[in-house]
Amino acid sequence: MLIIRKKSLSFCRCFLQVYYDKMPFMKNNLKSGQNQPPQPPGSGFGWNQEETPEERASRRKERIILASLITLLLAVLSILFSLLHQQLAGQPGVASVSSSSPALSTAIAALLPDETSESIVAQTPSVDAGLLVSFLDVGQGDSIFLRAPSGKTMLVDGGPESSFAVIDDYLSRLGIVGIDVVIASHLHADHIGGLISIVDTYPVGDFYYPPFDAASETYFRLLDALGESQARVHQPLAGVNTMISWDDAVEVRVLSPYDTIYKDFNDTSYIIRVSYGNTAVLLTGDATELSETLALKAQPDHYFRADVLKVAHHGARDATFEKFLSKVSPAIAVICVGQNNSYGHPHISLLDRLKERGITVYRTDLDGTITLLLDGTSVTVIK
Numbered sequence: 001m002l003i004i005r006k007k008s009l010s011f012c013r014c015f016l017q018v019y020y021d022k023m024p025f026m027k028n029n030l031k032s033g034q035n036q037p038p039q040p041p042g043s044g045f046g047w048n049q050e051e052t053p054e055e056r057a058s059r060r061k062e063r064i065i066l067a068s069l070i071t072l073l074l075a076v077l078s079i080l081f082s083l084l085h086q087q088l089a090g091q092p093g094v095a096s097v098s099s100s101s102p103a104l105s106t107a108i109a110a111l112l113p114d115e116t117s118e119s120i121v122a123q124t125p126s127v128d129a130g131l132l133v134s135f136l137d138v139g140q141g142d143s144i145f146l147r148a149p150s151g152k153t154m155l156v157d158g159g160p161e162s163s164f165a166v167i168d169d170y171l172s173r174l175g176i177v178g179i180d181v182v183i184a185s186h187l188h189a190d191h192i193g194g195l196i197s198i199v200d201t202y203p204v205g206d207f208y209y210p211p212f213d214a215a216s217e218t219y220f221r222l223l224d225a226l227g228e229s230q231a232r233v234h235q236p237l238a239g240v241n242t243m244i245s246w247d248d249a250v251e252v253r254v255l256s257p258y259d260t261i262y263k264d265f266n267d268t269s270y271i272i273r274v275s276y277g278n279t280a281v282l283l284t285g286d287a288t289e290l291s292e293t294l295a296l297k298a299q300p301d302h303y304f305r306a307d308v309l310k311v312a313h314h315g316a317r318d319a320t321f322e323k324f325l326s327k328v329s330p331a332i333a334v335i336c337v338g339q340n341n342s343y344g345h346p347h348i349s350l351l352d353r354l355k356e357r358g359i360t361v362y363r364t365d366l367d368g369t370i371t372l373l374l375d376g377t378s379v380t381v382i383k
Contacts, residue, residue, distance in 0.1 A: 130375035131276040137364040138163035140338030141190035148247035154181040158194030178203040185285030186269040187214035204231040211235035212268040256295040267291040277376020282306035286313040292324040311335045315346020339365040
């Protein structure tokens with residue numbers, strides 16, 4: 001324990017010596033000691049009558065800094081001696097500090113591993129295990145994170161503006177520092193609100209959204225954020241083979257919308273099929289029955305087949321009808337919906353349609369964030 005004291009005192013002595021050496025006026029005055037001839041009044045600490053007011057102010061500032069450093073070093077020594085005393089008393093260092101200082105306890109707690117963080121990281125499969133798809137619990141809105149087997153990342157929608165904290169926390173826990181592709185399924189606030197801060201905070205490679213303008217403040221702010229970012233912006237419509245370039249092993253196909261006039265803005269939503277090997281997930285934004293019908297007429301049936309269906313429009317009654325369900329034939333349906341929302345989502349008629357087909361249903365309002373792994377041959381529910 002004496003070693004700690006010696007090191008601490010040695011550190012303080014060396015630190016003060018360095019600063020002392022930088023103050024020659026003090027060295028000259030103090031080294032002379034008793035042999036120094038009497039100084040005229042006002043000349044202590046190197047002051048003399050020939051000094052200007054600026055020089056005196058400079059020297060005064062140096063002395064104040066020195067006094068502050070001494071005070072700081074004394075405070076550090078006090079903490080070291082306090083810790084030493086606690087160790088000698090047989091108390092665990094961190095526990096003792098935590099109990100004696102609430103502020104320090106909070107700081108230490110922030111540095112300790114978080115159980116939720118450890119749970120997410122522990123349950124997340126390795127990058128090369130397959131296509132990871134997480135339906136984030138952002139309340140009444142959509143936000144889906146995807147990670148390809150190569151490690152490339154994609155975010156489809158960002159929920160309402162308040163969702164950024166949830167998305168940011170999730171990405172941070174996975175060590176995500178940039179997003180290769182961001183897609184806004186359509187321009188309603190409950191899908192793009194959180195994307196404003198995403199674009200402001202994270203480097204984004206490519207940003208996709210349908211070419212249908214929305215007269216909303218949220219949309220204009222998103223455009224401003226994109227204009228200030230380095231993201232490449234794309235606005236593709238569905239075609240015979242409209243693809244979103246992302247990962248060599250994963251196909252991202254756009255099945256809707258088309259170059260037409262939609263009375264319901266929800267129908268401007270992207271319907272996107274993301275496939276890896278023989279497994280696929282179908283993301284539908286807020287598309288209604290009209291959008292489903294147009295897409296089914298324009299595209300081959302097998303483009304819609306998917307193991308996992310993200311139910312459109314938070315489970316509203318105006319989407320995910322029988323014919324569409326027949327073509328998709330999902331084993332799992334995920335509904336992104338807010339708890340006790342004012343819209344009555346998901347609607348009982350929609351839930352009945354899914355139940356009649358024996359489809360396993362997961363809901364973010366009941367199950368929280370839902371993570372799936374598509375390994376190319378099967379789908380595993382991770383959380």
